[in-house]
Amino acid sequence: MMNDPHSELNGLGWSAWFEQKTTCQATETVARVAAVDRDLLLLVDQAGPFRAKLAGSYLHRHHLAQEMPCVGDWVCLEKQPGDDFGVVHALLERRTSLRRKSAGNAIEYQMIAANVDYVVIVQSCHFDFNLKRLERYLVMVLDGGAEPYILLTKTDLVDPAVLAAQLADIHSAGITAPVVTLSNVTQDGVDEFRRLLVPGKTYCFVGSSGVGKSTLINRLIGLERLETKAVSGTGEGRHTTVRRELIRLDGGALVIDNPGMREFGVVGAEDGMAGSYSDIAALASRCRYRDCSHAGEPGCAVLAAVQSGEISREHFENYLKLTEESEFYQMSYADRRKKDRDFGKYIKSAKKDLKDD
Numbered sequence: 001m002m003n004d005p006h007s008e009l010n011g012l013g014w015s016a017w018f019e020q021k022t023t024c025q026a027t028e029t030v031a032r033v034a035a036v037d038r039d040l041l042l043l044v045d046q047a048g049p050f051r052a053k054l055a056g057s058y059l060h061r062h063h064l065a066q067e068m069p070c071v072g073d074w075v076c077l078e079k080q081p082g083d084d085f086g087v088v089h090a091l092l093e094r095r096t097s098l099r100r101k102s103a104g105n106a107i108e109y110q111m112i113a114a115n116v117d118y119v120v121i122v123q124s125c126h127f128d129f130n131l132k133r134l135e136r137y138l139v140m141v142l143d144g145g146a147e148p149y150i151l152l153t154k155t156d157l158v159d160p161a162v163l164a165a166q167l168a169d170i171h172s173a174g175i176t177a178p179v180v181t182l183s184n185v186t187q188d189g190v191d192e193f194r195r196l197l198v199p200g201k202t203y204c205f206v207g208s209s210g211v212g213k214s215t216l217i218n219r220l221i222g223l224e225r226l227e228t229k230a231v232s233g234t235g236e237g238r239h240t241t242v243r244r245e246l247i248r249l250d251g252g253a254l255v256i257d258n259p260g261m262r263e264f265g266v267v268g269a270e271d272g273m274a275g276s277y278s279d280i281a282a283l284a285s286r287c288r289y290r291d292c293s294h295a296g297e298p299g300c301a302v303l304a305a306v307q308s309g310e311i312s313r314e315h316f317e318n319y320l321k322l323t324e325e326s327e328f329y330q331m332s333y334a335d336r337r338k339k340d341r342d343f344g345k346y347i348k349s350a351k352k353d354l355k356d357d
């Protein structure tokens, strides 16, 4: 047995792997990043959660996005006894990373989360299911060294035959990652999913906005802790979650909620695509859902225009290809853009959830 002076952190995801990599000085302690707001951090250690900031010297020496702490990171910090505010001096090496290449930048990555054991790729079987997107997520997960789970939600909204066809699609694409299906409305499958969660392991939930990530995590917590979309119709639509955060469940597993990926259609207006696709952007503003993906939703003005021949199918498909790429590479763009809520207020509520009592 290896002597691990930090074993009291095991419940937060610590393991011998990190002990071997620790570069912390004797005067420093170790904690895990539960949430980040620029250079302000919410950390958690065996004593519970507390606030910290990044040392100025760290900011001087590190400039790439992936060098900044992200949710799930382990950090070395200095904290005076009795002090409830820490100063972070270093990041520990990451065992796994969930990250995306920044568009048009060869050396920079956008970090989604670090030291995640399992990434739960969530798609709703109602309108959101997309095999190509699923495959890109799988590549991202495997590239970062974590293990994937595929989770199809909203099974209450589709015919069992539709769900069966999606499962068959996944299977015939040669995807071997475990697939779980559930409904947050009927609770069908929720307990089965809960039983998969292993104490001390970290699960990161990713997927489009509105697929039910926060709703499920709330069920797992047993509290309406995370903000979810007000129940209105089927819930497809705009982003609700704006912050990545690490939450400990009663059963001992650690979960990270994420804001949804940017949706199709919004990207064009802001990313220089508006010029060549301004016709589609203009039509998109008349779709029933503000963040319509033009993939078959009711009241889609873009698809109607394709059907009537007002815009050519080829032009539309090129647009989809482009938006899908930018959507994928800019997952955190929307949440960066989103006005951040008061971090202090958030920390108060988060502190309750991370308390070890």
Ligand SMILES: Nc1nc2c(ncn2[C@@H]2O[C@H](COP(=O)(O)OP(=O)(O)OP(=O)(O)O)[C@@H](O)[C@H]2O)c(=O)[nH]1
Binding pocket: 153, 154, 155, 156, 157, 182, 183, 184, 185, 207, 208, 209, 210, 211, 212, 213, 214, 215, 216, 227, 228, 229, 230, 231, 232, 234, 235, 236, 238, 239, 240, 241, 242, 258, 259, 260, 261
């Ligand atoms: N019918 C049905 N609705 C669901 C289900 N799960 C979630 N919803 C609804 O879908 C909407 C979106 O759920 P959220 O949990 O906020 O979705 P999210 O994935 O966290 O979305 P973002 O935070 O924007 O990324 C809400 O109105 C939920 O009530 C489900 O299994 N079935």
Ligand SMILES: [Mg+2]
Binding pocket: 213, 214, 215, 227, 228, 240, 241, 257, 258, 259, 260
């Ligand atoms: Mg959410």
Ligand SMILES: [Zn+2]
Binding pocket: 284, 287, 288, 292, 293, 294, 295, 297, 299, 300, 301, 302, 303
């Ligand atoms: Zn549309």
